[in-house]
Amino acid sequence: MNHASHSDSSLLAELSGITRSFMQAGRETRVLRGVSLDLYRGDFLALVGSSGSGKSTLLHILGILDQPDTGTYQLNGHDIGALDDVEASRMRSRFIGFVFQSFYLMPQTSALENVMLPGMYTGEPLSRMREWAMSLLERVGLADRADHTPAQLSGGQQQRVSIARALFNNPDLLLADEPTGQLDAKTSTEIMALFNDINAAGTSIVVVTHDPQTAMGAKRRVRVDGGLLKVEEEPPSMVV
Amino acid sequence: MHPIIFIRSFHLALVSLWRFKLRSVLILVAVALAVMALTIIVATMEGAERKAEELAVNFGPTAVNVVGGDVTGQTLGTSPLTLTWDDVRALQAHLPDVERISPYLYRLGVVVQGNGKTHVADALGGSGPDHWLHWAWPLQKGQDFTADDIKYSRRVCFLGDITAERLFGDKDPIGEVVLVDSIPFVVQGVHAPLGMASGGEEMDDRVTVPITTMAGRFNISRQHLLQIRVTYPSHTPSSAMPGYVEAVRSVLRESHGFSETQEDDFIPFTAGDVLQFVSLLKGGVLLFLGATVVTSILVSGFVLANLFHLSVAERKTEIGLKKALGANRSAILLQFMLESLLLCVFGAVLGLVAGVCISYVMERFGFLSIVLSPELFLWAFGGACCIGFFFALRPARVAADMPPVVALKGGA
Numbered sequence: 001m002n003h004a005s006h007s008d009s010s011l012l013a014e015l016s017g018i019t020r021s022f023m024q025a026g027r028e029t030r031v032l033r034g035v036s037l038d039l040y041r042g043d044f045l046a047l048v049g050s051s052g053s054g055k056s057t058l059l060h061i062l063g064i065l066d067q068p069d070t071g072t073y074q075l076n077g078h079d080i081g082a083l084d085d086v087e088a089s090r091m092r093s094r095f096i097g098f099v100f101q102s103f104y105l106m107p108q109t110s111a112l113e114n115v116m117l118p119g120m121y122t123g124e125p126l127s128r129m130r131e132w133a134m135s136l137l138e139r140v141g142l143a144d145r146a147d148h149t150p151a152q153l154s155g156g157q158q159q160r161v162s163i164a165r166a167l168f169n170n171p172d173l174l175l176a177d178e179p180t181g182q183l184d185a186k187t188s189t190e191i192m193a194l195f196n197d198i199n200a201a202g203t204s205i206v207v208v209t210h211d212p213q214t215a216m217g218a219k220r221r222v223r224v225d226g227g228l229l230k231v232e233e234e235p236p237s238m239v240v
Numbered sequence: 241m242h243p244i245i246f247i248r249s250f251h252l253a254l255v256s257l258w259r260f261k262l263r264s265v266l267i268l269v270a271v272a273l274a275v276m277a278l279t280i281i282v283a284t285m286e287g288a289e290r291k292a293e294e295l296a297v298n299f300g301p302t303a304v305n306v307v308g309g310d311v312t313g314q315t316l317g318t319s320p321l322t323l324t325w326d327d328v329r330a331l332q333a334h335l336p337d338v339e340r341i342s343p344y345l346y347r348l349g350v351v352v353q354g355n356g357k358t359h360v361a362d363a364l365g366g367s368g369p370d371h372w373l374h375w376a377w378p379l380q381k382g383q384d385f386t387a388d389d390i391k392y393s394r395r396v397c398f399l400g401d402i403t404a405e406r407l408f409g410d411k412d413p414i415g416e417v418v419l420v421d422s423i424p425f426v427v428q429g430v431h432a433p434l435g436m437a438s439g440g441e442e443m444d445d446r447v448t449v450p451i452t453t454m455a456g457r458f459n460i461s462r463q464h465l466l467q468i469r470v471t472y473p474s475h476t477p478s479s480a481m482p483g484y485v486e487a488v489r490s491v492l493r494e495s496h497g498f499s500e501t502q503e504d505d506f507i508p509f510t511a512g513d514v515l516q517f518v519s520l521l522k523g524g525v526l527l528f529l530g531a532t533v534v535t536s537i538l539v540s541g542f543v544l545a546n547l548f549h550l551s552v553a554e555r556k557t558e559i560g561l562k563k564a565l566g567a568n569r570s571a572i573l574l575q576f577m578l579e580s581l582l583l584c585v586f587g588a589v590l591g592l593v594a595g596v597c598i599s600y601v602m603e604r605f606g607f608l609s610i611v612l613s614p615e616l617f618l619w620a621f622g623g624a625c626c627i628g629f630f631f632a633l634r635p636a637r638v639a640a641d642m643p644p645v646v647a648l649k650g651g652a
Binding site: 100118165 | 258558
């Protein structure tokens with residue numbers, strides 16, 4: 001807790017000494033073996049690595065969907081290890097947005113209502129929520145698709161809706177788990193460009209991917225290998 | 241939790257019910273069937289209650305009917321002649337509060353001929369003047385017996401509703417002559433039908449003649465009576481009736497010269513006894529029907545619980561997603577509980593409508609009598625909400641307690 005950068009206001013999230021094990025087939029598998037990672041405001045990080053390397057687990061811990069066995073996690077100066085269910089939900093609601101590989105949009109529900117879903121768990125008035133959701137759809141370029149259901153949208157469009165949904169509560173940190181995993185190369189590039197715009201507007205982003213092309217769209221890359229952070233690559237001089 | 245979130249959870253619950261239509265319909269039907277059974281049974285029970293009250297009123301709330309014979313030794317349908325005119329005189333002498341004392345004679349089976357037809361009626365009865373008043377048994381038409389009819393042992397009679405219909409059909413029997421055991425009588429009146437509820441058809445298939453005529457012409461003991469009815473004034477409170485029954489008993493025992501250890505050779509009945517008998521009967525029926533209702537409620541509850549468990553397993557991703565988007569444990573719990581409660585409330589409405597319709601049809605066909613009371617609606621909705629609450633509790637908690645990561649991986 002006597003970390004030097006604790007008072008650093010540019011530091012958004014700080015993981016140190018994180019370990020996480022799962023029981024698999026009666027055997028304990030150590031997925032994370034002591035990971036320390038600092039995220040800065042305005043960061044755009046790609047977590048790369050082969051499947052089973054622990055990158056998704058790391059993302060879940062960052063998103064407060066999972067708790068580490070040991071180690072500490074500070075988000076916006078809050079100690080995440082000490083949160084109960086209600087507080088953890090509130091932290092997720094206030095600080096974090098999620099984007100998933102398979103979009104996870106509610107079927108038979110309009111794009112607009114899907115974007116509003118995070119607002120269902122806050123006390124925000126409905127009219128303001130609708131207005132705000134509309135402006136987010138505009139931002140991801142889908143203003144004219146607001147009343148379409150997921151089945152009426154292409155994969156890329158669905159992912160844009162889910163990104164708009166992730167932005168609904170104005171998160172400080174946007175977490176994306178293989179966001180381009182189900183999209184073709186062209187659409188992937190478009191989605192990464194959208195992430196770049198969002199990042200440029202001030203939201204920090206962590207993208208988990210095994211696709212080098214997608215990883216190149218981030219400002220910096222961290223390789224997860226065997227439960228450890230192996231290589232931290234320098235930001236490329238040119239952003240895709 | 242913010243009240244708006246509660247309202248929005250309703251919306252989310254409705255959306256889910258619509259999304260999983262098959263599951264919703266199955267649960268709806270299960271709950272509706274249980275509520276339907278509950279509705280019919282509650283309506284029937286309350287109908288029986290009302291019927292019993294009618295019975296008690298018909299019997300006469302302030303009357304004591306004394307029948308000859310002792311409680312333990314009497315064979316069903318036979319009435320040893322232990323009551324006499326002396327008993328009537330003793331009651332008249334010792335019970336000043338009494339308004340009326342009415343003796344009655346009775347014989348099973350009598351041949352009646354009239355209008356060219358012959359009919360064997362179930363019973364022949366002998367009654368005093370003002371039969372209607374004394375026995376709370378109205379005439380649907382005709383003239384009641386007068387004091388003179390009794391005094392001069394006139395050969396006039398009343399026919400039961402069924403007896404009149406058998407002999408005369410739609411024709412008016414008043415003033416016609418009928419042969420009762422070959423003795424000619426003039427029909428002076430027709431009894432109002434009492435129906436099944438008042439002790440079987442034999443009540444409505446009988447001939448009633450003046451008690452003196454019956455004693456004189458039908459080879460029946462002039463001394464003995466089948467029944468004595470003692471009527472207290474109509475303002476007598478029902479709480480006073482047990483005391484009055486005791487008074488009647490002690491007068492009769494003294495008149496019979498009984499010592500304290502001897503058993504009664506007569507049985508007094510009151511409206512209270514009628515009610516008690518009916519409620520005893522009802523208790524048995526209630527137990528049986530109650531078991532049916534409890535079973536159907538349990539079955540529908542298990543159907544609901546099963547389908548909700550399946551649903552929770554099927555909707556892991558949705559649960560995980562909602563948690564990731566900021567739903568806490570209670571929000572997930574609330575949504576599943578609301579889904580269940582909404583289904584049960586809709587099921588209750590369906591079941592109520594179906595139950596009321598079926599009860600109504602059954603009443604139209606005379607199978608039972610029903611009462612649709614506000615309590616019925618309370619029972620139906622209460623029952624349904626109990627199903628919805630208790631049986632959804634476990635699946636909803638499984639959903640609420642599911643770790644978000646496990647939930648998210650479940651569907652991916």
